[in-house]
Amino acid sequence: MQNDTTPAWVYIVIATAGVVAPLLFPAYTNQIAFLWLMVLFALTWDLVGGQMGYNSLGNIFYFGAGMYISAVVQVGMFTDVGTYTSARGGEQLVLGYFDYFYSLGAGVLLAAVGCVIFAVILSRIMFGLRGPYFAIGTLGVALAARELAGTWEWIGGGSGIAMPVYPGLPDEKSLVFYGIFFMLAVVTFVCVRWLYSTRFAQAINAIRDDEAKAEAMGIHTLRHKTVAWSVSAFFLGMSGAVFGNLTGFVEPLEVAFPTVTFGIFMVVMSLLGGKGTLWGPVIGATLFHVIKEVTWTYLLGWQWVALGVLIIVNVVFFQDGIMGWMQSRWPERFGITVDASMSSRGGKRKGGAGA
Amino acid sequence: MNESLIVVENVSKAFGGVVANSNISLSVPEGRITGLIGPNGSGKTTLFNSIVGYHPVDSGSIRFQGREISKLRVQRIARLGMLRTFQQTRIYSKMDCVQNMLISVPHRNTRFFDMFTRFPPQTLEKAESLLEFVGLYQKRHLISGDLSFGQQKLLEFAMALMNDPKVLLLDEPTAGINPTLINGLIDRLKRANSEFGITLFVIEHNMRVIMNLAESIYCLAHGEMLAYGTPDDIQNDQRVIDAYLGAH
Structure with missing residues (x-):
């Protein structure tokens, strides 16, 4: 990845669209909020899977872990968690505006911190695995977490935890959470965009292309891998915390650890847009989300088939995704050019020593 | 005489029952170009891998600038200033x-x-x-x-x-390169040595290249050190000739 040369108008259009969209289409506020969540998913997956070449199938773990951490923190600030969950939803936490947002803020923050700690620990264990073993290993982590959460009575087990009730009206809640998801996606994008402009980007790209070579050149590979996954976990943890609050109810199978939906969507969106690029995940997430919403509306009953066809077309015909296809089609637009001058001093001497 | 940058003493390495290196000792003097030759399968690359920490040695000692490195991992050794290139080019x-x-x-x-x-x-x-x-x-x-x-x-x-790097271990730098470019590469290797002061330790199959490049040469055969000397010594050593022509 090189320095971002995206023209300013692209950012202006996206920012404007982000602000105006829920006002223009109030009926679709939640759908557009989920679009930003998908962008965040794709960006954080691509940081590890695309840029660093470690195809994780278990990134959803941080989403669910963040969600549970925030639930425990938010509930625990006002009542005893064990008693609350054993009441099985018989008790609801109704808070005022100040308490609600104060505890939400604390929950989201601690979810982020907690997920980073998980990522540091898991990095030590999982990054010993390479290629498909890493993919299966991380999938195992997500599935194990899902089963554990389902049996741990203190956090509600299989019947879950009800989150504090939003103090205002439903429409207002939608708008507020839209704003939070939009901001999270923007902050994630700005963060990875900045990361890709530092030497960190070259280091993780080197790990992707040839890790043994990177080791032989003295690069601190584990250090870079840990940081990459931690950044990913940081944002996924926050997104999980916010998602739990939007849904209002946290349970392990469908909400916290949806391995076969969100967990796979992350991968598919990055592949569709073009993994290992800055814009690929954003484009992929947008396209995927739109196609998904349209097929869910107009092809109900066939929606999974339609998604399957999309994945097959993607993997068979456009392996490098949309951005990768564009790069091989118009390499000069991506700065892949032969320089006419033979020397850094600009002289065009003959001969040289090309092989 | 120059100080030795790398000192290998009695290093042995076996893979299962296959002895790849047995009791190898050599030293690479600082600031010079040292060669390592030997027929296919004689244990040259295994020795390189042992030196740079790619796998642990079974016995023996490897010192770099006087420091024992046979227990260190690849990345640590690379950061000390000992780098290797690969037989199968890796970029x-x-x-x-x-x-x-x-x-x-x-x-x-x-x-x-x-x-x-x-x-x-x-x-x-x-x-x-x-x-x-x-x-x-x-x-x-x-x-x-x-x-x-x-x-x-x-x-x-x-x-x-x-x-x-302080020392560069090159595993067959000219393999697969167009013969007309080999001279250019030899020239660059020599300049890297003389201008940048990098010690070179080179595995090479091309006799013309190694005789031209190295100041002293070690020859391995069947995992054992067969001969050591100047290019002239090596070229005229009957044991080396036998090893290459398969008299064993």
Whole structure:
């Protein structure tokens, strides 16, 4: 990845669209909020899977872990968690505006911190695995977490935890959470965009292309891998915390650890847009989300088939995704050019020593 | 006599029942070019791998600048300033040449937060001048995996130089390179040695190259040290000739 040369108008259009969209289409506020969540998913997956070449199938773990951490923190600030969950939803936490947002803020923050700690620990264990073993290993982590959460009575087990009730009206809640998801996606994008402009980007790209070579050149590979996954976990943890609050109810199978939906969507969106690029995940997430919403509306009953066809077309015909296809089609637009001058001093001497 | 930069003493390495190296001792003097030859399967690459920490040795000692390194891992040894290139050229194939060069900077003194900084302009200048040194300046913005095999080999050599190593272990630097370019490469290896002061330890199959390049040569056969001497000694050593022609 090189320095971002995206023209300013692209950012202006996206920012404007982000602000105006829920006002223009109030009926679709939640759908557009989920679009930003998908962008965040794709960006954080691509940081590890695309840029660093470690195809994780278990990134959803941080989403669910963040969600549970925030639930425990938010509930625990006002009542005893064990008693609350054993009441099985018989008790609801109704808070005022100040308490609600104060505890939400604390929950989201601690979810982020907690997920980073998980990522540091898991990095030590999982990054010993390479290629498909890493993919299966991380999938195992997500599935194990899902089963554990389902049996741990203190956090509600299989019947879950009800989150504090939003103090205002439903429409207002939608708008507020839209704003939070939009901001999270923007902050994630700005963060990875900045990361890709530092030497960190070259280091993780080197790990992707040839890790043994990177080791032989003295690069601190584990250090870079840990940081990459931690950044990913940081944002996924926050997104999980916010998602739990939007849904209002946290349970392990469908909400916290949806391995076969969100967990796979992350991968598919990055592949569709073009993994290992800055814009690929954003484009992929947008396209995927739109196609998904349209097929869910107009092809109900066939929606999974339609998604399957999309994945097959993607993997068979456009392996490098949309951005990768564009790069091989118009390499000069991506700065892949032969320089006419033979020397850094600009002289065009003959001969040289090309092989 | 120069000080020895690398000292290998009685190193043995076996893979299962196959003894790849048995009781190998050698030393690589600082600032010189030392060669390592031997028929296929004689244990040259295994010895290289042992020295750079790619796998643990069964017995014996390897010292670099007087420090025991036989227990250290690859990355630590690389950061001490001992670098190797691979027989099968290894570059970062989806990055362009300049990026390949930039990330090859020495990582000896990097601290944790250095990973979030950008490369200073001097680093880019150095990368470009080294690419010019190996003749890849024009192609510096091409994806390195699209270069020809010979060019990739030159890029790998330039990446090694970018790392400012004290010693460079080259595993068959001229294999697969167009014969007309070999002279250019020998010239560059010699200049890397004389101008940049990098000690070279070279595995080579091409006799013309190694005799031209190295000041002293070790010869391995069947995992054992067969002979040591100047290029002239080696060329006239009957045991070496027998080993290559298969008298064993």
